[in-house]
Amino acid sequence: MLNTPVFGAATPQTFYDDIVSKKPDPATGKPDPEKIKALRASHPDSLPQPKYLAEHNPPPSWANSSYFGIHTFKFVNGAKKTTLVRWQFVPEDGDKQMTDAELKSSPPNFLQQRLLDRLKQGPVRWDMMLTIGKSGDPENNPTLLWPADRKTIKVGTLTITSASPQKGAPCEEIKFDPLVMADGIEPTNDPVLLFRSPAYSISFGKQLSGD
Numbered sequence: 001m002l003n004t005p006v007f008g009a010a011t012p013q014t015f016y017d018d019i020v021s022k023k024p025d026p027a028t029g030k031p032d033p034e035k036i037k038a039l040r041a042s043h044p045d046s047l048p049q050p051k052y053l054a055e056h057n058p059p060p061s062w063a064n065s066s067y068f069g070i071h072t073f074k075f076v077n078g079a080k081k082t083t084l085v086r087w088q089f090v091p092e093d094g095d096k097q098m099t100d101a102e103l104k105s106s107p108p109n110f111l112q113q114r115l116l117d118r119l120k121q122g123p124v125r126w127d128m129m130l131t132i133g134k135s136g137d138p139e140n141n142p143t144l145l146w147p148a149d150r151k152t153i154k155v156g157t158l159t160i161t162s163a164s165p166q167k168g169a170p171c172e173e174i175k176f177d178p179l180v181m182a183d184g185i186e187p188t189n190d191p192v193l194l195f196r197s198p199a200y201s202i203s204f205g206k207q208l209s210g211d
């Protein structure tokens, strides 16, 4: 999950072109704003995520952020009836945004440290909210939101009771693959969702080999 409700690309090609457009210019050491502008103009599916980010400062803590599954998944029951769903994890500590001043003054890696500090006060919880789609809702495009009036129900709670610094932690050796799903949950034909699994395998292999 990410903490934006939409993704920045409807296809792997846009994701790739977006990364290439942000490659630092050797002359300045920074991305060339003209290249980013050109990318946005030629790839309209790259617009919704930066728009959301421009309107929402980051959270002061991971415990104060919602996380969005973004893709649409299929829930299939015993009679093979399919329901389109999306999900979102909503923090019990509340969604918060940093002010511009806090954003400028925050030290590096403060999010990791704040989670460790927050957990000393007790577990951190998120409600898992499932949104039920209707026929015709976009299912293969992770840059498009569903209408806001779709039925949403609480289906579970995620509780984090402890954490450790990431460096050297056991999670560094776990490969995350969004296509590993429980029985009854199936992927849609979203090209971004289907691309992630092989991309993560290559990345994970490179991490293990130090390549």
Ligand code: HEM
Binding pocket: 001, 002, 007, 011, 012, 015, 068, 069, 070, 071, 142, 174, 175, 176, 192, 195, 196, 199, 200, 203, 204, 207
């Ligand atoms: C074409 C689209 C995408 C590509 C090519 C891509 C690629 C990658 C790669 C290479 C990694 C590093 C994996 C590793 O080595 O552990 C990664 C991590 C991650 N991606 Fe993506 N990604 C894409 C779309 C998405 C989307 C749509 C989401 C959210 C819905 C997402 C969420 C994440 C998260 C949460 C991680 C961190 C996973 C972890 O820490 O184990 N990505 N992505």
